[in-house]
Amino acid sequence: MRDGADLQRSRPVDMDKSLDAKLAQIHADPGSKAFILADAKDADMAYGIVAPGPRGARSAGSERTDASGAYRSLADYREHIRENVRQGLLDIMLMSVSTSELLTIVERLFDGSTVTPAVRANDTTDIHLARGGTSARHPSLPFRTALLDHAQCGRVDCDDMAPAGPSPGGRAGASPGPLRALGANLGLYSVTFNNDAELDRRTLEAYREFRVEAERKGFRHFLEVFDPNAPARPVPPKRLGGFINDQIVRALAGVASAGRPIFLKIVYHGPRFMEELASYDPHLVPGILGGASGTTCDAFKLLEEARAHGARAALFGRKINNAEHQPSFIQFLRWIADGQTTAEEAVRAYHGVLQGLGLPPHRPLHEDLRLTNPAVGRSDSTRTTSLPPRRHGVSTPPSPSDGADRAASGSPSAVSSGPNCSRAPSDSPTPPYPVKPDGIPDFAKMTSEQRLAYHKERLDRMLEQRGGGMQNEKCKMQNEECKMKNEK
Secondary structure: OOOHHHHHHOOOOOOOOHHHHHHHHHHHOOOOOOOEEEEEEOHHHOOHHHOOOEOOOOOOOOOOOOOOOOEOOHHHHHHHHHHHHHHOOOOEEEEOHHHHHHHHHHOOOOOOOOOEEEEEOOOOHHHOOOOOOOHHHOOOOOOOOOOHHHHHHOOOOOOOOOOEOOOHHHOOOEOOOOOHHHOOOEEEEEEEOOOOHHHHHHHHHHHHHHHHHHHHOOOEEEEEEEOOOOOOOOOOHHHHHHHHHHHHHHHHHOOOHHHOOOOEEEOOOOHHHHHHHHHHOHHHOOEEEOOOOOOHHHHHHHHHHHHHOOOOEEEEOHHHHOOOOHHHHHHHHHHHHOOOOOHHHHHHHHHHHHHHHOOOOOOOHHHHOEOOOOOOOOOOOOOOOOOOOOOOOOOOOOOOOHHHHHHHHOOHHHOOOOOEOOEOOOOOOOOOOOEOOOOOEOHHHOOHHHHHHHHHHHHHHHHHHHOHHHHHHHHHOOOHHHHHHHHO
């Protein structure tokens, strides 16, 4: 560990951050199209060794490694962070405190960059995803490994603070002092409400304690709200978006501006609930999480649709980390976020870029154009929206040659027999098991096959939010013993 003199010599170089400029635009003009884009490279606080992803070829959404059975190293993971930050298209890079210490404090990666460093400020038990572990199958409990002082200066006590005053992004409160400004002064804080009065109270109390400490130390945060991971009283699927929105608004209603999150990160539950939250208070700055890797269409269409219905931020972790070429993937995310291209155009062009780079895609184009996320493409919007036209003077994303495009996909009208990036499904899928009028599963009427289908679907939803590290748990659910335990 370096001494105080070394830390003082490593004072950060001032640089305007795009995050602060965009937050100012959004608060000044609720109709602003400014959009915050983040790369979430904090998965080492959830998955452990598998977080950087497997070496070599992979199947999206799985843990399969190459022939050597090896995963990429932490050094590989951090090199991707360096590359993505230097590209300059992101607004935030989210990391673990240990990675941020190296890149932010020691290497000074973010000096002279418009990208803001951020850390995962807590790690609730529902993201403890060790291989073979079962923590994520139990109701989430508050837990916090990270120390804010470690995030800010790499030491347990960062000494003094500057007097209270306005902080970046238009929020009142304390500004970080000299040593606290060395590292990250932004963090993600995560909560999971399980519709259990006692557990949810403990979650809220832990969040309150964090907010008090963060405000005193000049540490800003954004709030991640997961869907229930193991609810004692399941919320009907059609009401889940409303449940999450109400929990957010209720939890923040008693919080002054100095202690509020600068934006939100939530599961996308379709146009209706995104519009509801964005129209209630645009200063909440709703954002989406990426979830499981899925197809390239899943990632691009999710961003396009959420943006069209009020989202002003997106954090993609596995979707970026598992991409064939991360900088190119981020470039297309930025073009979509800024309204310069559509999801379908971006998928096709991305495949053209991969071809030009000599990189094999995970899937052929016709498969990568498929939309597999059931929350995207639903026609439950309460208003009419459209993507803005491309701005003059902005270059259009490169497109693959007609020959390459047709060779991979056939004619445009025959891209896919299912929902895809250019066509939304007409109806939400019907659950493969009986449900009560309020949407809650009716176990009394289920056959053994339907009970198994229910538990598999439930784990699929958890996988989308918690990641491929639970694949082994999904497999275990396919035997009768595990099925009966879950019913109890």
